[in-house]
Amino acid sequence: MEYEVIIGLEVHAELSTKSKIFCSCTTEFGGDVNTHICPICIGMPGTLPVLNKKVVEYAVRAGLATNCSISEYSKMDRKNYFYPDLPKAYQISQYDIPLCYDGYIDIDVNGTEKRIGITRIHIEEDAGKLIHDDKGEASFIDYNRSGVPLIEIVSEPDMRSAEEVKAYLESLKAILEYINVSDCKMQEGSFRADVNLSVRKKGENKLGTRTEMKNLSSFRAVVRAIEGEAARQIEEIEAGRVIVQETRRWDEGKNMSYSMRSKEEARDYRFFPEPDLLPVEVDEKWREEIKNTLPELPRDRKKRYINDFSLPEYDASILTSSKMLADFFEETAIKSNNAKAASNWVMGEVLRVLNEKQMEVQEIPFTAEYLAELITLIDKGVISGTIGKTVFEEMFNSGKNPETIVEEKGLKVINDQEEILNIVSEVLKKNVKSVEDYKNGKRKAFGFLVGQVMKETKGKADPKIVNEILKKELE
């Protein structure tokens, strides 16, 4: 029996505003425990929230970038539940009137375009974090994250595979980064996904019972959780059992999910309008102002790279997956006037070194202008491509500009006929055996002799000239 997997996602992204959603505390990650707090974000009696206008602006940006309609009037609601990381015992969120609704993003999977619907995007506050001691005797609470602004992006159940989910998450992450509303760092918890998943037999119209999986902290975890949960549900159905609507927790270590709470135990959040805040108003003027500040989005950029720079789709996808990387590539391409080379360098050496050194694009110690200069040096034949790689390594180590490196290390191509002739003569003298071999018809010996010349010149000799001279001398 063939099954179809139906997946919808709820993504929480922390907004990168300077201050929290309802007070002026910093949103900075990683401060000492309980140092980024005030009476408001820890819900002390009598304090009141005041909505940070930037949060609305950022969320509207996210909505516009994902083709959403923007509510002229939306409102804040209270979601009531007890947990020690939630200091007021309610989260201020949005319930029935979200800020953004009815949007979509387009993704590419295996060369096919697919549209994934966005049901809604709403704003809300993050909770604190529990810290348990090693002995399991006590728990502590760090409220630094309490009140950090979040957007929750709810998708339609439009995805059919882990691959599509991955593509959706990557696209969404790229969009949020491009429009500068979230740094989307999964390892810091600023981009988290919950997966709603159900399966049904191919050809059936009715949706199956879905489960919700939480605690997915990496793309890898999302992919594995989907594969695991789909397999589990199919197994249950095949065994004649029914799927229970429940929340499941994904255990990355054990590579399996387990039940957190069933529908019967589901919390009744008792949503009601937040009486301490006024409705959120976004008039047309403000909305248009925000719209005008939107930069080119990843998909548009990708299309442009394919058209203007004649890049293969795969390369364009990789280069536009992060705004920083795309910016770096584009500047290199323009300044070197050689998009192909720029793409090869960024896709190859730049990503390789970043990967090796576990660095981010913004940590590259030199500018795109330097990389463009390097490409120009090669294009003009000042250095060879092989030497170029040496120069590149040095740029990463010292951050120096390529011309300085070439100068300091004397890496310029040797193309002086006389100089090369001298070296060739020396090499021929030292390798009488190989010369004889060549003359006896062993063509391979020629390559060896070229290699010896290159070795003598530390790779700097122009291979074309070496070839010419060597041939002449051997005849």
Add this chain to the structure above:
Amino acid sequence: MVELCDLTVHQLSDLIKNKKIGVVELTKTVIDRIKKADEKIASYITVLEEDAIKQSEKIQDKINKKNANSPLAGIPMALADNICTKGIKTTCASKMLENFIPPYSATVYDSLLSEDVVLIGKLNMDEFSMGSLTENSYYKPCKNPWNTDRVAGGSNGGGAAVAAGLTGFALASDTGGSIRQPASFCGVVALKPTYGLVSRYGLIASASSLEQIGPITKDVTDCALVLNAIQGHDKRDSTSIKVGYTDYTSALVDDIKGMVIGIPKEYITQEVEPEVKNAVLNAVKILTNLGAKCEEFSLPIAKYAALAYYIISSAEASSNLARYDGVKYGYRAKEYRDLLDLYIKSRSEGFGKEVKKRIILGTFVLSSGYYDKYYKKALKVRTLINEAFIKAFNKYDAIIGPTVPRTAYKTGEKPKESIINIDDMYTVSANIAGLPSMSIPCGMDKNGLPIGLQLVGKPFRESNLLKLAYTFEQNTDFHKRRARI
């Protein structure tokens, strides 16, 4: 000779300005009186003797240097114990917050401190202002200074403290009548401002969409003086509205000629005690004689106000009081097995019966399956009440009636833990509709207990109410009577 404690704020202010009395002397006099009288009426939870005297010395010094020009400079003040005072215990009369010392102050307290008032102490109240008798206090029940066998009203002891001369004026929150009803029972003046005129920042929330902080004073002039000091937009309270400053003392004019006043028939039914009804009708006569046009009209929706009020206020309270979970501050049970047990025990032991009852009710009306039936319906009633008042105010400048349909209950006469008190009908509609409303004394019953007249006005037209109340006051002497204890 008139005792110092019986004087109004503006009378005391004149004496202070003219160096007839010193601020320290006044403070000490009030504290002495509290020591003598408050045993009988229990209007205070905390009395700040040392702090108040220290503060008085500083203010006297400022006055001497002519650096304190406010009419409230040196005046003794009491705050309900749900108004946060930095460094001073703020308990909400609850075991839950018995030792809670806020590290911040309510905006109203900051405003008054900048006017150089002297904080004498924190007032007794019904736990988390839930009740109308000030008998649901974790500490002790408050008594009426006119007759200590009678309740002082509630949800706070502000009316009792002002009537007994234990403070110059008091500030408390009014969620459903909590300053007007005690003012009525104790023969003093109270004004609940329009929702949004006064900041709620630092007021420990019970029902956020209904409550406003307002003054309880000995007369209308005092009321205007205090309102001047506490009004205005506060950027820390999004529901406080950006309206310009109004000098409410300029409304203190003895002239109501041409004012049109409506009296809802539903406010003067046979459920109103005859003596109260007579006093209200007498007040109508006086106002008519002073040039106002008074007429009866029908406000049938009014009778649903109390029901809507209990649903909305309990719903909001259930959420507002959820933060008292024993985790961060406040009462925590001594022993517990796990997290759930910690919540259950801390909340069961920390809250009183009435509070628990309202949390349960509020949780119920917001629960899935009941939300539409109760909470949503209550919101609809709220809309209808708003519309009915808007319509009425097309015609009338003010709506009057009894504040409470009776005088103070005997202690123990009313079950102290009854959620729905039909007597609240008269006061709650102003909270439901967010309208300004005053209670002023308008008579005495045969037992020598005060009767209150309630005035309700258009949004942000506190001036209209003050003018009406001031004119009534200038032509009567109910406000001059003082309780003797």
